Amino acid sequence: MSQLVLHSYLNGKFYRGNSPLLKVNDLGLYRAYAVFDYLRSYNKTLFRVENYAERFLFSASEMHIHNPVLKTELVEILHQLNRLTNLPNIGIRLLLTGGYTKDGITPDKSNLIISSEMFQPLVNEQYQKGVKIITENFIRYQPHIKTNNYAHVIKLRKEKKMNDVYDVLYCYRGKVLETSRNNIFIINGNTLVTPQKNILHGVTRKVVLELAQNKFTVEEREISKKELLEAEEVFLTGTTKKVLPVTNINNQLFSKGKIGNKTKELLKLFDSYIQEYK
Structure with missing residues (x-):
């Protein structure tokens, strides 16, 4: 299981620890309109990162949530987050929300949030x-x-x-x-x-x-x-x-x-x- 956010990424910028907070009218909060994925590293190497990126983008497409990055860009963001964290075994959590809404239902520009976290394997x-x-x-x-x-x-x-x-x-x-x-x-x-x-x-x-x-x-x-x-x-x-x-x-x-x-x-x-x- 994962704990404690180490580094994060929000819409093009990297942060140490948690990224700035989303506004409350994000559709991920309002309507659970968001896609998610999770991958991990072994010995500082992201495991099957291409497969996880593909699945994440597939989920976004199926949910009709605009994806702001190409697959190659997403993979590079994940690698960069891994390098910034610089620990042997971490978890990386991806979240793409429908974005901020003016009327509580209509999607706008999506929010891409990615975080690296401490990873604790099963006993x-x-x-x-x-x-x-x-x-x-x-x-x-x-x-x-x-x-x-x-x-x-x-x-x-x-x-x-x-x-x-x-x-x-x-x-x-x-x-x-x-x-x-x-x-x-x-x-x-x-x-x-x-x-x-x-x-x-x-x-x-x-x-x-x-x-x-x-x-x-x-x-x-x-x-x-x-x-x-x-x-x-x-x-x-x-x-x-x-x-x-x-x-x-x-x-x-x-x-x-x-x-x-x-x-x-x-x-x-x-x-x-x-x-x-x-």
């Missing part, structure tokens, strides 16, 4: 023992894009705490989709399966699919809730999670409550890829 215990999740019947609005509307995620905090779970898995009409902030995979035999539709196509998900090509039979398709609960191994992927084993869903244990060997193999592959990434 080793979660990778060694796995995490517990529960299911919920829900589908995000326009799940293929990343907006800043996390109202449902925040609302779920109480339910997660009551059930002592790490995350909530969204299912819709009997089909498995994604968790509140991560993609999900199942393993049966030598087959690796992940949902394809009605999800955010995560960058970490993309990397895992690439790494798995020569080790597994890879399938991107619908997964029924029944198939999920009968899976041999389950894991999540995300920018801040890498490959995170799931050992309990709805109080049902997977791999006898231990990390599956194939999930361990994929986590090792991912860690090796990070070490070699430049």
Whole structure:
């Protein structure tokens, strides 16, 4: 998870710490009309920065929010922010809002805000023992894009705490989709399966699919809730999670409550890829 803003960027200017405040009539505040993304660095190198930039600009286009920079410019801004921060492992948060509005609904010139933040990885215990999740019947609005509307995620905090779970898995009409902030995979035999539709196509998900090509039979398709609960191994992927084993869903244990060997193999592959990434 991230903490403390170190450096920031607002509409063409860099700042140490937080950038100047937005006016209250920004549509990101008024109507949650904004797109968002988040990436991180490993050993001072931004991880798959081109993929994150592409997704951010795609989200902006899908939400009809004017993007003030080209992809090459955005990538350079991200690199410059990384150089200014000059720490081994940071998170970078991107936000593009609909801009200031005169009537409370009509967009104007967009505001681009980017910040670098301290990054704190998950504790080793979660990778060694796995995490517990529960299911919920829900589908995000326009799940293929990343907006800043996390109202449902925040609302779920109480339910997660009551059930002592790490995350909530969204299912819709009997089909498995994604968790509140991560993609999900199942393993049966030598087959690796992940949902394809009605999800955010995560960058970490993309990397895992690439790494798995020569080790597994890879399938991107619908997964029924029944198939999920009968899976041999389950894991999540995300920018801040890498490959995170799931050992309990709805109080049902997977791999006898231990990390599956194939999930361990994929986590090792991912860690090796990070070490070699430049």
